[in-house]
Amino acid sequence: MVVRRTVLFILACVVASAAAAQTRTAEPVPRDQIEDAIREGCERIMGTQRGDGALVLDTRRFGPGTYYVYPVGVVALGTLALQHALPHLKGETATRARESRRKALAWITQHQLEPKTYTSGLVICVLHKEHLGEYGKLVGRYAAMLVLSQHTKGPDAGAWGYDLHLPPGYRLGQNQGRPPARLGRMDHSNTQFAVLGLLFAQHSGFQIPKRTWRLLRKHYVDTQNADGGWGYRSDSRPGSYANMTLASTISLSICEEMLFASDHGECKAPPESGPVNNGLQWISKNLDYDALETYGFYALERLGILSGLSEFGGKSWFDEGVSRLVRDRRWRSHGADSPNQQIGAAFAVLFLSRGLEPIIINKLKRHGTSDWNNAPYDVKHLVEYISSRFQHPKQWRIVTLDAEVDFLVRVPILYMSGYEALEFTAVEKGKLKGYVERGGTIFGMACSGRKAFDKSFRALVAELWPDGELRLLPQTHPIYKPPRPLAVKQKLLGLALKQGQGRLGVIYSPYDMCCRWHKGGTRAKAVFDVGTN
Template sequence: MRRLIVAAVCFMLVPPVAWAQFSDQAVEKAIEKGVAFLLKAQQKDGSWGIFGDKKQPIHYQVTGPTALASYALMETDVSPQNPKIASALKWLEAQKEDKTYSLGLRANAWLAANRTTRSAYYKHLEKDVLQLYRSTRNGSYHYPATGTPVNTFCNSNSQYGVLGLWAGVQGNAEVPSEIWKRVMGHWERTQNRDGGWPYNNGESTAAMTAGGVATLYVCLDSLFNAAFLECKGNLGYKPIKAGLEWLDKNFTATMKGQKLGHSDMPYYLYALERTGLASGMKYFGKSDWYKAGATWLVKQQAGDGSWNGKWGKTVATGYALLFLIRGRNPVVFNKLEHGGDWNNRPRDLASATLWMSHTFERAINWQIINPAVPVSEWHDAPILYIAGSRKLELNEEQEKKLRTYVEQGGTIVSCSECGGLPFRKAITALYAKLFPEYKLEAIPNNHILYTNKVYFDLPGDRLKFQIITNGVRPLVIHTDVDLPLAWQGRRVATQKYVFEAAANLVRYVSDSVSELRPRGTSHWPENAGSGHTRTVKLVRLKHGGQFDPEPLAYERFARLLGQRTKTKLEVEGPIEIEELAKSQAKLAVMTGVGSVKLTQAQKDALKAFVEKKGGTLLIDAAGGDRDFATAMENAIVDMFGLRRLRPLALGAPLYKLTGNEIAEAEYRRSTKVRLGRSKAPNLKAILVGADDRAGVLFSAEDITAGLVGYPSFSVDGYAPESAYQLLRNIVLSVGK
């Protein structure tokens, strides 16, 4: 491929700008208000009106506003069966259209409607796509799209023509592959020397450049998958690289209203969103493009829920909603830009996530993450994906970031490409260094990961996954099978199980493909800082088994507690149980995985802490581990004899703290199956002293993993928020 050169496509090598004003709650509210505005603005005939004046026929768009509004609303999960959307679609069906903008948008409206109507609008999609196909000679478009090519063009119309054609491809309409060569040729010819694109000639503008890059990614996906099947290093396509560099260089100026040319900010942001999602880029300039755009839109939204722009409120609001909702869709994979050949298959995750989006009817994304940025920026996604064939190159600081990401609840998934022995040796050595307490072991073919109890039955003997687990969840999943090869080549027909494996991995790690956190949000809180009104001391205990499967559980809990209750939690340990008498803490916590046998000295120390020192002991089975729970219940009987563990009544003081009452608990998916309809907390207690104080609290259901805050397929216990609430009340009770 003569057009390909060796190049990377990620430029974020400096600390990102923090968008402190970004709020996902504000974004969600803005989306709700925007949807309400569009629904209210709809006319009685089902349309949102016609744009332009018949006296200027080139700019007269009959269906454009209605197509855009309908498309945006359906992307925000307003159903095609909703009476308002159904009437809009009926109106669109009745209209003859011969303008590129409107046809491109209408094709996307048909595609959105088809997702949940068993392709009821397929014939309309097919008709519009055919008209667009016949309206170009050299891959470019201008305003007219009558089915006869014209000799003039503008890059604004040209990107919308391609938007319509690509909707056809996604909706299984026939689009001859040769069209993509013509489209690619047009955008290559019209690119300026600075890497950007103009409207048709002249200076580069942000909207045209974003549209050009997004269009070339469509062409790349359609034409050149085979160019990346061998591991030749981080191959890049020069026009895309130059376009991304232009956007990166000019991002800050564009967000200040410069470089927009003939367009406005909502139009540009819709193009930027398409480029960001297609490229996997998280940053332009020093900014997270989604947080920057979303923050700008939240600030600019009018009181009636609309946005304004050069083409009126309906058009601006449609573009704004598309940016907010499509950009906000969850990210499932972070692709690590490590120092080796990290990008042999640049479209592997684009292909895998596109298949999952279609299969589960839920848009999901991927992105590239550079190890130079803080770990706090990695938590968009539950999975960090590492691939390569050559030696993996990470420095000490970057290696520590990988462990921190995992300890904060993430999972690493890695693949050796092209049978690369150097990568295989380097990645296994890295795992041994990062997690010396655990082993990388082969997953047996009957493991639940390979079964339809997750999503799909899979051939384990072909996938050959290996796992590192802390006994609670997967920390690492690795394979030396070249899965990215099938994803890059879109081999769904011959290797569908590889795509199904991606879905099983996502659910096994995060419990769902369809219910993930929105982009831009993190389960890991900022440090609470100062301003505390009280201090409580807590001590963590060691024992002879696996006593610390989630080392950062109490760090996250302490941050949340400080933010929400102004309580400073001082965490000591883990210390030996025999040293408990020396601790100043009034609350001791013990967790673990696997069977463990306490010594008599340890039992005596625990009993003395509860009965003589007036301390409170909390024991939970990490991950809901049955062996640990059974061992601890037996130990409690040995320590306290006839005072058996009893369910803690809902009327107990622990659940009745003023302002922090607990009436019910939310459980993990697997726990709900086991407990049935029960929503009551399931703590058990040993009551001690004349006042029947809960001296020992025991939970066979996991609390520890819940404190880390990650979703999980395998954990049996409390959902993260309920785990926090239970421990919050325990801490506040002890700290009275």
């Protein structure tokens, strides 16, 4: 049986029109107001810090006794928010935030393992953003608890509940309590944090068994409701609702990437994933931003960023979220009760901070063909590589030429690839020319060096810039130098613009790198470095 590969970024399910790249119902909020809200959220988080470094975002999570008690998880949530907020903080606030993060990180790493699913996912996320060499053992232990504690039988198979099994041989101290002998029922809230932890453990170099991902995928497919959404679980809030559908859609997408990206044997657009598409369709039709709590906005942010989508149902998810979170700072999380308020602040800071991360490359979706997406994870993996190598988070998006040039030029690189001959209308060609002449750079790539794409791309450049010429870039060209000195100097061509004082308006690779970007791994390092430069 051939496993259907997912295209996380399939735009067939982005159901508005392709022109929705610019459709908004919420007016964009000025950046300084967003940064002010981030600062306020960080002040709330830092205001909960004890002398020992713990961020007590919710006092109930630090008490004795129930499964809702996970102090390490709460501290990790606050720490993660501060980590992502730091690039957007200034002056004395940034200084205090760095110190608060340092103390909280020390508290987490000096604490015994906390065998909770929420905790494991959040701690791994926090440690992944730090220097792994120092914390690798701790990441491995939390990842091991997740792998060991996945339900493998019955109606909960593939998912996680609140509690985890400890790693073999590990014993908690006398004051730490004891994990239950049997794991409780699963739910899709805990499961999304398990998926986050497994994802970043894998990004940190730990090999998560394929069986874990296969069980997880089967679980999501089997528990998806007929309308395309997900509920909490079959015996508790089983109907589809936003929090669980957002979380489950991105978790299923991550799962399918982990299963299938490295198995992509040929540079060819894979079949679409029906369950992922159905989840995205549910979101496009049913998402009510006014009813969404900060916990849901955190899932929305992850879905938008990891999928490369700017909007759902014709609405910019970031603009819609910002308009609520900046103008109404109650920041509800699981009910607006006061003890939970700073949990909400942490989720709000994560949404706002990540939404401000710079988008460095757009992937062009061409109408009427799937040829634009032969390697679905190519640009995603390249941007993840750049972010990891330089410790500065970057993002990417999918766009169409229905967007106006004013929208396109916000991002410096427009990437297109394929096997087939390119076909653009006169209006689309005008937008490509305008994009380059207003400062953007087109980066073209012939999948597997196919002649049809190669010939049509060269013809397009000649048509748009008849006085220019695509020329082989010499080995002394700056593109082959730092930031990443290249072990392999890929053959690249460039079009230097006369009016741009020699700036490259077009870069072209007649040979394939996209399939290796898509597969990722250590073998792709050399071509990742080419893309980085």
